[in-house]
Amino acid sequence: MAEFFTKAKYSTISQDTDQSPTPVPQEAPLPPPQHPGALSELVPRRDIPEGLWEKCKQCDETIFTREREQNWNICPKCGYHYPLPAPRRIQLLTDEGSFKEIDPDMTAIDTLKFEGVASYTEKLASNQKKTGMKDAVICGEATLNGIPYALGVMDFRFLGASMGAVVGEKITRLFEYATAKKLPLIIVTASGGARMYEGMISLMQMAKTSGAAERHKEAGLPYLVIMTHPTTAGVTASFASLGDLIIAEPEALIGFAGPRVIRDTTQAQLPEGFQTAEFLLKKGLIDRIVDRKKMREEVGLLLEYFVSRCKVIKNGKKAVKAE
8 A cells, every 4th residue: 555655756745754744733613503592592681670661652762661650651752641640640739748538438339230241340349459549530638839729630540530420429529528618629630431330320420520510610719620641521521621721731632432433423534633632722622731740830820820819709799819
């Protein structure tokens, strides 16, 4: 076999047959190509708590949930007003520690024994657990900038803030309380309408609350409504539309029936922005649109204005009560 290893004419191999070739250092073999997702297996990743970030419903921007909550539930990017829970709304509109709730233990009962996917009793229990509220409205007396007034706040988290016997009764009692104590009254509305689980009983609340509002008006006492998203159906058609002054938050949905129902019934093309606060401001139903961040200041000024020259009826005659 030696002939196969003889030196070629132009070979660079040493003629010294005793010299062994210098070993070439071998490089470590390259790892096989990895899928991009496999990188997460090499680099440890910190767990991100669920609900830390969210996408804005209006502008689709990713926002920090806590930042939105600390901003009174307003998107820090586009200013979209998310619904505000009743306890935080009370915090926004009152002096610290001044709110005293009235009728706090009033709860609904299943008079009609309503059955469905879940019974009315079960729905009440689940919503009470979810919100920490007895029903869809909190009523009481408070002060703002030292001025006493009566306050009612509806919370859409509780069965869509639908108006049943308890909501109607608490609103009526709030009117009567404010009238008896000669207090200005503010109600923050948000509702999907009548509570279908109570049938005709829920519809009766429209007349009852409207009658109480009229008696408050006859006493010469101010009544201010703050409409928030959404305020619809029986609440809009009763006490929510009877305020001496009606304020709304930006882009709030306000109406009776929904746009689709109206469009299908009338067979007409609805105008752009139909049933928004901005549309109703142009039509005269809304007196003013106020950003939530400015709501406390605005309400404080209105209370000061109303109370300083508040009219009351004494012995059947109107008199001016100077504060």
